[in-house]
Amino acid sequence: MKKIFPIILVIVTGVIAFQLSCSKNISGRTDDLAPLQPQNDDINAGTWKLVLLPRPDTFAVAIPAATNTPGYIADLNEIKAYQHNLTGDQESKIKYWAAGGVLRWNELMRELVAKYNLPPYQKDDGTYPIPSSANPFAYPQFPFANPPYAARAYAYISAAQYDALVACWYYKKLYTRPAPYKVDSSVLAKVTPTDLPSYPSEAAVLAGVTAEMMKLLFPTEIGNIQQKLE
């Protein structure tokens, strides 16, 4: 008996040490991606062929205020004030989105598709209810994001993103507004700096078009999508 105690002790200690040493934390493969490093600004992308829009200036974008106006300088100061007071959470959000807006919005789409890829439960009479876009919150929730629906959803969103970005680049080249960190060196570049004109913001354009499309495709998720947008 006495000889056994040390053996038990060793085993118990080993088990505890093992548990402490192997953390159960799991991270996704894109959780810690480095910021996107564009190889090319594609400054002439505003001339690329469009899919849905007839012309890149179908949607008018107002001329930005000159960089020497008081309004613009006030905006720069506002940015600097925000940058001084960034929380860790905000910094990690910036890092998250710096990996690439197209990638992150695609991940969010995949999440919605996975969440809604559930067949409806049959009714008592053995027939199957059909999700209704007119009443998306009733069971079965709209949509049933089965592969055909998902494929169309990805296609619509990708085409809309592409056209929106072509239009964005069209106005970028038209207005050639330098980025705030080019105008005022005390503004920090929080993502990879480029020579790309900053107006209109490609991230804002992408977020706007993607979120609006998502709300159409997944109407019950408007609340969550709006949250991501903000």
Next chain:
Amino acid sequence: MKQFIKILLCAAVALCFFPVQKAEAQTDIDAIMMDKKNFCIGPMYGHSSWKNYWEGTLKRENLNLGTVSTQMFNVMGNYGISSRLNVLFGLPYVKTKASAGTLHGKSGLQDLSLWIKWMPVETSLGKGTFSVYAIGGLSFPTTNYVADFLPLSIGLHSTNFSARLMADYQIGHFFVTGSGTYTYRSNITIDRTSYYTTEMHLTNKVDMPDVASFNFRTGYRSGHLIAEAILANNTTLGGFDIRRNDMPFPSNKMNATDVGVNIKYTLQKVPGLSLIGGGNYVVAGRNVGQSTGYYGGIFYVIDFAPKKKDTHQQSPANSK
């Protein structure tokens, strides 16, 4: 669903989720010790099946599964290092089947379980005998079976560490045993690069929540006959509910409360040979099948001690 229960059971003998595995005598969950240098070994067969399961808290049937059944062929053994310290093992072969639908059943060798069972306290208390047991367990998959195919996968494929504290009190032939177990489960790797639980996971690793379980058994125990009633509960500490009409997933919150009976009879004419049998039924659950199970087995005690002793499994009460 039940299958996963079964699976779970299988996965952790300690967990004993599986009705089949949980109830035999002389296991990690009862207050019986082998004598020094005695080795008890034998095969067991168990069958369990369910038609209804709990999808989250909603009880339902599934016409695409029909009745899901699990068979288990198990070899178990128990060796007495001393009368106060035993080591045990179990290795089941599991076979699953769904009576309807398109999902094929799976079969294969499941998880090897190893236990060390120690009785630090055995003392007279009132008119009876009181004993305390500390039990540590390890189980790990022996084959590369698929875990992410519930309810037809044969196990959950996690490596488990269990710690159990058990107390037993016997007066005459009447006894009560109660135990509590905490089971740590390792992460598992599944054959998908992403999956959805309550959110998207872009990884093939799955965090398996730990499990707490309680087991209470009482009845008649003498040298040749044990007849007991069992109440058991398993609670997953975390995990998530199956969504409406979704498939189950290994890290679901699988809870179950079940009742059962277990009988062990030691033949008087053939020393060392005993028969066991029993059954159980899940009375309440969450993300598991409402299974009914039964099992039976034959065990034989080989005495390696130089001097032949008469007993094989002795209860704490009559071992002193």
